[in-house]
Amino acid sequence: MSFEPIGVFDSGLGGLTAVKELLSFLPNENIVYFGDTGRVPYGNRSKETIIRYAKQDANFLQSKNVKLIIVACGTVSSVIDSLNGSFAVPFTGVVKPTAASAVKATKNGRIGVIGTTATISSKSYKKEIEALNASIEVFQQDCPLFVPLVENGFISKDDPIVFMVVKRYLQKLKEKDIDTLIMGCTHYPILREAISAVMGDNVTLIDSGRETALYAASLLKENGQLNGSNQAGNNQFFVSDRVEGFSNIAGLFLGRDIGNDVHRINIEEY
Ligand code: DGL
Secondary structure, three states, X not given: OOOOOEEEXXXXXXXHHHHHHHHHHOOOOOEEEEEOOOOOOOOOOOHHXXXXXXXXXXXXXXXXXXXXXXXXXXXXXXXXXXXXXXXXXXXXXXXXXXXXXXXXXXXXXXEEEEEOHXXXXXXXXXXXXXXXXXXXXXXXXXXXXXXXXXHOOOOOOOXXXXXXXXXXXXXXXXXXXXXXXXXXXXXXXXXXXXXXXHHOOOOEEEEHHHHHHHXXXXXXXXXXXXXXXXXXXXXXXXXXXXXXXXXXXXHHHHXXXXXXXXXXXXXXXX
């Protein structure tokens, strides 16, 4: 048993979609979340910058004595091999567990991947899937307008602007006859209904936050590190920019109110 918290970080608040899943599988765990709201987005930055930011994010979480680090950010997860040796505790990104789940889900061997431009150009998902099963065909598409849409509250599938943008990005993937689509970015599960409306019911949507939360739960279990308490865990939220307005947008990602319990830190100190 281990009462230390699980650390989760993301470039901003999008990683709360993974925390939401984590809370549903492991409600008794203590969680420390860091969202780098002062430097978001990461998705259009260079690999060097993403790595430098990620190391600082992980250092901050380690200063909170976390037992496991979950890199909820699809963009950081895409360069995670370059972070080996940077963590003193076990860690996982979203790519491996999500790719494994997509490989299990596909029946026709045709998988689509959507993510930020950095995630798609790294080909992280494509390489991971092909390593698991070389006969699977992977089709990728970056969707850079999805993050700003979500962050500005444009999420309804019935909103013509949302539907048009989603359709514009996904039409080509749809024509590839994929039966499984990886939502490889923190924000995309919020657009699930619109994505599903465009892709149709026959395409299975894989949520990277959910798959990673499931994987983290099994990892902790395997290592005998689950928090055995029967009380609801304590959750702490940290950001690198203003805390005002945090609860509104956090509520959207987390699906529940977290009140004003959020603290600002100077990430450059880590
Ligand atoms: N969290 C990022 C990801 O999942 C999306 C936002 C960003 O570009 O930083 O890739």
